[in-house]
Amino acid sequence: MNRRNFLSKSVLAAGATTLGTTTAALANPVFEASPNPAPYKYKLLYAPHFGMFENSAGKDLFDQLKFMADNGFMALEDNGMLKRPVETQTKIGETLAKLGMKMGVFVVDGGDNWKVSLATGKKEFLENFLKTCRESVETAKRCNAKYMTVVPGYFERNLPLGIQTANVIDALRRACDIFEPHNLTMVLEPLSDNPDLFLRHSDQSYMICKAVNSPSCKILFDMWHMQRNEGRMTQHMDWAWEEIAYFQIGDEPGRKEPTTGEINYKSLFKHIYDKAKANNQEFIMGMEHGNFAKGKEGEMKLIEAYQWSDNF
Template sequence: MPKFAANLSMLFTEYPFMARFAAAKKAGFDGVEYLFPYDFSAQEIAQELEKHQLTQVLFNLPAGDWGQGERGIACLPERVEEFRSGVEQAIVYAKALGCRKVNCLAGKKPEGLSDEQANTTLINNLTYAANRLTEHDIELVIEAINTRDIPGFFVNNSKQAVELIKQVGRSNLRYQYDIYHMQIMEGDLAKTIERYFQFIGHLQLADNPGRHEPGTGEINYPFLFKFIDAQGYDGWIGCEYVPANGTEAGLGWMNK
């Protein structure tokens, strides 16, 4: 059975953020991830991780003004310096938290920006980030996100993500495969995971429709977990879903 990490941006939201670490441990999780740590001091988060013996699995590079709807800046030519500053900030946090993996959100491509410009900018930014992160033994992952939830998101399918990885050509750049997003965009989950398995550095889950916990939708997770095991995956799967009726009440799928 895979190792599951609680995504604290979406699970245990019944509690203040800093109390979610204890709640995750109590519920049986040994690893945590979340969107961003930057609103809190690294030392404060590190204390919670140590106190509850939790592994910090993943967080995202700074992604622009999230509250104003930005979902990443890595494909935006006019934000390159901001992106690079964000990489440096992420390194400070990752080292303090013992985190060996960070995710890059490409962002939404604005009108007037060509696919070629966005792609070139993204490749250059990924190359910079991968080079800086490898100096600290940190892996970079790039995520594909569905365009129903986030219209205009530039990286939105597995083939595109893998082509970017190939073009950048850095051994510490891999693919964050989100089962929920890719069920919406391309389906054929097992075969797609098998096809691109060598590029996958992290997995995330939610069921579809609704983005709730496994067992609430159409995805056959018992089969998929066995399939992922059979591929030899030994990493974490981030539980990035919206609980249907409270976090603890919906954890029966994991207990099974």
């Protein structure tokens, strides 16, 4: 059975609503919205990004935030927050507070983060990274963020791996000196985009976090990247669990919403939920992916997919 077709028939069968609609309405892009919809209650704290629902909510960022909250998404992820005007950062923080939403990650982006590599040990790269970390503290205060994504960059092929690793650890320790006084956490993201990237696996990230030895240096476990790089995700999550502070979502292939690829997100979400509950933890689950289908209908199908995957 095609899981996408199955979703349209089965999700919300118990009567939960999105925008005041029933399951049948979600299957049909033409419906009337209730004036006072009851948001769907998700078990996990999923965080959409700006643009994900702009066909339904419009292009205004704050209308999009209201739409997210109205549909039960009680967190936001905005990789580009650091580059937004100060006034916009502040208003986003104020709006999130009014809606009872939490802020997820933004990227500590000091330029081309992949090529400006901490593995090199070069002074100019380190100084630029630390300068951007200091700027990120002020941005985090404005938008009520706690987590910021850090990418060490490319391999330095003319240096031994141990020297590169030591350079990265030293840079991250220096960054922790900036973040710790503000109770902020940088989350290291192992990536799958190309084999030239220094940080690619969860066990490597775990080792680096252990060496840095700070509450301000943890792992961002992006399940799309980790499916591509290592698989066996529940096992790798369990091995690295004590250093994981944040998760991101994207199905493979395609990097779209759950149910559109090969990853069993219903199972993964249950694993994360059960383990977090047992350890009295809460994770923001960044929806760092595109929409499988276009327009309002695609946005409704995305909501439908999350409700189905969260129903475990």
